[in-house]
Amino acid sequence: MGDFYTSVHLDRDLCKGCINCIKRCPTEAIRVRNGKAVITKEFCIDCGECIRICKNHAKLATTDSIENISNYKYVVALPAPSLYAQANNLDDINIVLTALKDMGFDDVFEVSAAAELVSSVSRRYVEEHQDQWPLISTACPSVVRLIRVRFPNLIEHMLPIKPPIELAAEMARHIAIEKTGLKSEDIGIFFISPCPAKVTSVKFPIGYEKSDVDQVVAIKDIYPKLIASMTKVVEENRIEDLSRSGRIGIGWGRIGGEAAGLLTDSYLAADGIENVIKVLEDLEDQKFLKVPSFIELNACTGGCVGGVLQVENPFLAIVKLKSLRKYLPVAKTHEAPFPVHPEWTEKVEYQPVFKLGTNMLESLTKMSQVDELCQKFPGLDCGSCGAPTCKALAEDIVRGIANEKDCIHILKQFIHKLSDEFSQL
Amino acid sequence: MSNSLRIQYLISDEDFTRAGEASGDVKAKLKMMGVNPEVIRKVSIAMYEGEINMVIHANGGVIDVIITEKDITMILKDKGPGIKDLDLAMQAGYSTASENVRALGFGAGMGLPNMKKYSDEMNIETEIGVGTTVTMKVFF
Numbered sequence: 362m363g364d365f366y367t368s369v370h371l372d373r374d375l376c377k378g379c380i381n382c383i384k385r386c387p388t389e390a391i392r393v394r395n396g397k398a399v400i401t402k403e404f405c406i407d408c409g410e411c412i413r414i415c416k417n418h419a420k421l422a423t424t425d426s427i428e429n430i431s432n433y434k435y436v437v438a439l440p441a442p443s444l445y446a447q448a449n450n451l452d453d454i455n456i457v458l459t460a461l462k463d464m465g466f467d468d469v470f471e472v473s474a475a476a477e478l479v480s481s482v483s484r485r486y487v488e489e490h491q492d493q494w495p496l497i498s499t500a501c502p503s504v505v506r507l508i509r510v511r512f513p514n515l516i517e518h519m520l521p522i523k524p525p526i527e528l529a530a531e532m533a534r535h536i537a538i539e540k541t542g543l544k545s546e547d548i549g550i551f552f553i554s555p556c557p558a559k560v561t562s563v564k565f566p567i568g569y570e571k572s573d574v575d576q577v578v579a580i581k582d583i584y585p586k587l588i589a590s591m592t593k594v595v596e597e598n599r600i601e602d603l604s605r606s607g608r609i610g611i612g613w614g615r616i617g618g619e620a621a622g623l624l625t626d627s628y629l630a631a632d633g634i635e636n637v638i639k640v641l642e643d644l645e646d647q648k649f650l651k652v653p654s655f656i657e658l659n660a661c662t663g664g665c666v667g668g669v670l671q672v673e674n675p676f677l678a679i680v681k682l683k684s685l686r687k688y689l690p691v692a693k694t695h696e697a698p699f700p701v702h703p704e705w706t707e708k709v710e711y712q713p714v715f716k717l718g719t720n721m722l723e724s725l726t727k728m729s730q731v732d733e734l735c736q737k738f739p740g741l742d743c744g745s746c747g748a749p750t751c752k753a754l755a756e757d758i759v760r761g762i763a764n765e766k767d768c769i770h771i772l773k774q775f776i777h778k779l780s781d782e783f784s785q786l
Numbered sequence: 787m788s789n790s791l792r793i794q795y796l797i798s799d800e801d802f803t804r805a806g807e808a809s810g811d812v813k814a815k816l817k818m819m820g821v822n823p824e825v826i827r828k829v830s831i832a833m834y835e836g837e838i839n840m841v842i843h844a845n846g847g848v849i850d851v852i853i854t855e856k857d858i859t860m861i862l863k864d865k866g867p868g869i870k871d872l873d874l875a876m877q878a879g880y881s882t883a884s885e886n887v888r889a890l891g892f893g894a895g896m897g898l899p900n901m902k903k904y905s906d907e908m909n910i911e912t913e914i915g916v917g918t919t920v921t922m923k924v925f926f
Contacts, residue, residue, distance in 0.1 A: 513823030642810065646830050650894070716820040721926065722789060722855045724819040729791050756818075 365402040365714075366565045368423045368557035369409060373397050375419035380744035382411035382420060387634045388507070392757065393747035403714040406506040407558040408634050408660045409669035422557035422670060425576040427583055430465050433549030433575070435541050437533040438466040439526065440553045442473040442606070442614035443665040444580055445685055446678035448591060454611075454685065458603040460590035464583070466551070468537065469603055473610030474694040475529035480609050480622030481695070482703045483522055487623060487654055493518055495629070495644070495652045498619055500524040502562035503660035504637060505709075509567060512641050513711035518656075521705035523569055525613060526552055526559065528703050530573030535699055551576045553583060555668030556661065568705035579670040607692040615679045616664035620657040630657040632664055717759065727759040734758055739770045791815075791853040797837060797864075799846035802890060808849055809833040812860075815853065821926055829858055829924045832904040836862045836920055839897045842887055843867070844918065857906075857925045868914040876902065 378396035383389075390404035391411060398411075398419065412420040430436045438461040445454055458469045479500075487496050497518045499505050508515050530550045537548045552559065552574045563572040594600055612618030616632035631640045637658045643649060644656070661667030663675030666682065673681070717731070718724035734755035741751070746767040748754035757763035766772045793815075795808035813830040821829075833849070840847045844866025852859045869875050876898050883893025902908050905922035912918040 511817070513817075514827045645827070646806065646809070646813070646834050648806070648834070711823060713817070713820050715818055717818045718820070721819060721821070725789060725791055725853065725855055728815060728818060728853075732791065732793070 365405075366561055367400060367402050367405040367407050368560035368564075369400065369405060369407055369412060370421055370423055371398050371400065372419045372421055375417045377417050377419070378747075379417075380747075380749075381414045381416065383744055383747070383749040385410045385414040386749065387638060388511070389749050389753050391749075392763075393744075403712075404510070406503045406510070406660075407556075407561045408503040409557050410634060412557070412669045422560065422579065424554065424557070424560055424579040424582065424670070425551075427464070427551070427578050427586075429576050430549060430551065434543055434547040435467050435537055436465070436549040436551060437468045437470055437537055438462075438464075438551050438553060439470055439472050439529050439533060439574070441526070441555050441580070441665060442471070442476065442611050442618075442682070443555045443668065443671060443678065444553055445611065446614060446666050446681040447580060447584065447671065447673045448588065451681070451685065453600065454604040454606070455600045455602055456591050456594055457587070459594045459599065459601045460587055461553075462601070462603075463590040463594055464586060468533070468540075470529050470533035470536070471604060471606050471610065472525045472529045472552075473606035473613060474604075475532060475610075476525035476613040476619075476622070477606060477610040477692045477694040478697055478701070479522060479525045479528055479703060480613075480619070480692075483520060483619075484623050484625075486520065486522060487625070491654075494654050495649075495656045496520045496654065497644075498655070498657040499568065499705075500613070500619055500657075501659050501661075501665075502558040502567075503556075503634070504658045505562075505567050506558070507634075507637070507660075508641065509709055510712050510714045512645055513713070514645050515641060516709050516711060518644075519568075519709065520655075521568060523703050523705065524562070525610075526563075527566075527569070527573060528701060531701055532697060532699075534573055535701075549575045551578055553578055553580055555580055555665045555671050557669065558660065568707055568709055570706060580668070581670050581672050584672050605694050607690045607694075608686045609692045610694065611682060611686045611689065614664065614682050615666050616659050617657065618664065620655055623655055625654055627653045628655040628657060629653045630659075632659040632667070633662040634660045717756065730759045731755040734765070737765075737771065738768055741770075743769075745769045789855055793851045793853075795849040795851070797840045797846040797849060799841060799844075802841065805838050805841045806834055808851075809837050812851055812858075816858070819853070825924060825926055828904040829860075832901045832922055832924065833860050835897045835900045835904075836860065836922065839901075840864050840866070842883065842893070847917075855926075857923055860905075860920075860922045862920045862922075863917065864919075865917040868916055868918055869910070869912040870914065872910060872912060 560577045563574045609622040617630040620628040666678035667675035717727040738751035844864035847864030850861040878899040879895040881895035907923040
């Protein structure tokens with residue numbers, strides 16, 4: 362445990378040391394030190410909010426290059442359902458899928474097809490585990506990471522089922538091995554991703570040991586090439602019949618889609634990281650008088666269509682998904698043709714990363730110091746010290762990674778005092 | 787220096803949107819201390835119930851919180867109407883809440899019973915027309 366890889370990272374040359382990202386970060390994971398933003402990996406949940414807000418484009422997501430397909434003998438593309446909402450006037454998902462093959466992939470396996478299986482496994486799990494209600498969705502890796510570091514009492518409510526991407530990867534690999542007879546390592550499974558959090562969940566999964574995905578490519582990176590391929594496929598009239606997903610699977614691309622797949626009205630769906638945090642806080646305090654059976658939480662506004670690696674406006678993308686789903690059957694993938702393993706295999710442990718000291722006494726002492734420091738600071742939360750709030754600066758000081766005089770107001774008082782003393786000499 | 791942290795919260799009355807701020811702050815502090823999550827859960831539920839009670843029944847008041855290495859003490863003091871029949875008030879489901887308050891989802895009659903259930907020690911001093919002081923203790 363304690364794997365704190367993050368996909369989100371900084372381009373130091375582009376960072377101007379402004380305070381936009383530190384103020385936006387929902388877990389207060391960023392500080393500006395020596396004029397550059399620094400991410401504390403233990404606090405970061407890879408939500409990508411800093412990428413969204415950075416005007417200098419200094420915040421980036423680590424993703425893989427599509428060029429990596431040459432490293433494998435056989436490559437399969439796994440498109441996220443939200444990918445279908447990126448193109449204009451799309452009325453047939455097969456155009457996207459055929460275009461992906463045109464771009465060099467030997468085969469495609471839709472994440473939305475696997476999502477329909479995840480929906481049916483989840484449906485059964487939710488029904489059979491009333492003692493665990495409300496079950497909280499674990500499809501959004503940022504939410505899983507947030508719960509792991511901040512909501513210890515909600516860990517037991519997490520739905521212990523892998524996200525659709527993992528089941529898709531497992532199935533795609535199985536099919537590829539059967540089809541080609543190649544060794545597993547010769548097969549490259551490429552996820553076409555809407556967000557950086559998925560990159561992290563592939564490199565360091567939570568709830569299961571290893572991901573079946575080999576490479577994660579950003580939707581925005583392949584977008585121009587994909588549109589060109591789609592145009593070509595349509596012009597040459599060679600659209601293959603590849604799609605295996607219906608309304609349920611495609612619906613996963615936006616908020617409420619996963620819950621809709623459970624075929625219950627007893628659910629709550631919240632999107633946007635601040636809203637997600639509010640729901641989790643209230644849930645932890647048992648403020649919900651009547652708990653729903655299922656809680657779907659997506660860090661991005663709108664759900665996966667709002668991912669920071671997407672191209673289209675998320676709200677417009679929702680409209681497009683709606684029209685795409687219109688004439689589809691409820692589901693097309695009902696059961697796996699071979700045994701699959703959608704269940705989590707590992708217990709998730711609480712990671713108290715925000716703890717101040719190594720023991721209770723030390724933490725208590727440090728907390729008193731934080732309170733004392735907060736009394737001294739002006740409480741403007743101006744961010745000039747490089748911390749998002751006065752309280753965050755106080756915590757940094759007691760952690761030994763900042764100085765009282767990092768506060769420009771304290772520094773000003775100090776200089777005034779010095780100059781007074783000088784003038785009296 | 788003493789090994790305890792004292793915090794005072796002023797609970798404003800008739801503002802349901804602010805109820806829960808004090809218990810939320812205590813919860814955040816206990817997490818930063820590394821207190822056992824199960825204990826944090828007990829404290830935040832007990833204190834939230836108490837906080838809500840002060841808003842609904844007693845025009846607000848003051849909560850003093852004392853955190854030591856071993857335990858947390860919450861002293862909830864109000865100048866409200868006092869509790870007429872304490873035994874009755876301690877019964878699960880008993881409520882004096884008006885329809886208005888019930889419509890907001892409060893007043894299920896679980897306030898005091900839950901405070902007792904989730905705290906390790908609870909003491910209530912109440913006098914009609916003078917006010918109520920509830921002292922709750924939870925051990926870490």
